[in-house]
Amino acid sequence: MGVTKFLGAFALAAAFGLMASAGAEAQQTQSRLYEVTKSKKLRVCQFPLYYSISFRNPKTGEIEGIDADLAKELAKELDAKLEIVETSFGTFIADLQAGKCEIGMFGVGATLKRAQAVEFSKPYLITNIYVVTRKDSKIKKWEDLDQKGVKTAASLGSYIDVFMKDYLKNAEVISIAPPNTREAELVAGRVDAILTDFPTAIKVTDEFDWATYILPAEKLAVTPYSYVVPSGDQIWLNYINLFVDTIKLDGRLMKYAKKHKLDPIVAP
Secondary structure (H helix, E strand, O other): OOHHHHHHHHHHHHHHHHHHHHHHHHHHOOOHHHHHHHHOEEEEEEOOEEOOOEEEOOOOOOEEOHHHHHHHHHHHHOOOEEEEEEOOOOOHHHHHHOOOOOEEEEEEEOOOOHHHOEEEOOOOEEEOOEEEEEOOOOOOOHHHOOOOOOEEEEEOOOHHHHHHHHHOOOOEEEEEOOOOOHHHHHHOOOOOEEEEOHHHHHHHHHHOOOEEEEOOOOOOOOEEEEEEEEOOOHHHHHHHHHHHHHHHHOOHHHHHHHHOOOHHHEOO
């Protein structure tokens, strides 16, 4: 390549670089961080049927759990009024992309598949798959699970739903969509077990004396739980990452984790 052609190519590459940089800067001026601090309103997507994470108390109507508490802490840091937008594992990506909320805070598993559509913060919890069943169930150990005739339930759209449909070769996995719940299916006897994580396993077995949980011999589908934001807003993602770092360092994460018996799965 001649000198003239080389300089021309270099100038063209530099121009594209400047254009990309300018485009990124222009995008950043419209960050959700600025919008939230200006409007004084923070919209948080939460799934209100998630034990220990974001569960609506039928007596009070209030959402309770670690992310209910931490959403309030985030709103406080932003000096904003908290507004809860109800969502589900099957719809939260569309809700974020449609601008219905600025962030999802409800124990969302950070998976590579989901990361193609949204962005995840640093993890704050790490868990794996549990099975909850009745003490009088035919399922006594993990090996009893993947048998013909066994019916299991998982939340529609959850990473557990996707993983277990591939993992189980003989048992049936039934996807449960709101307002129905896995727990109600188990109580009614329509399924033999529910496929879940540590937060739900601990809460269900604490609340119901007929319930017990089973673990595989080795941890299955170890997954980080993170906060989830729309793609393309690095300033907002940076702020949420700093929030996660801050609540780890100042003890708020552990405080609320202990409150909801989730301290064994707090991310380092």
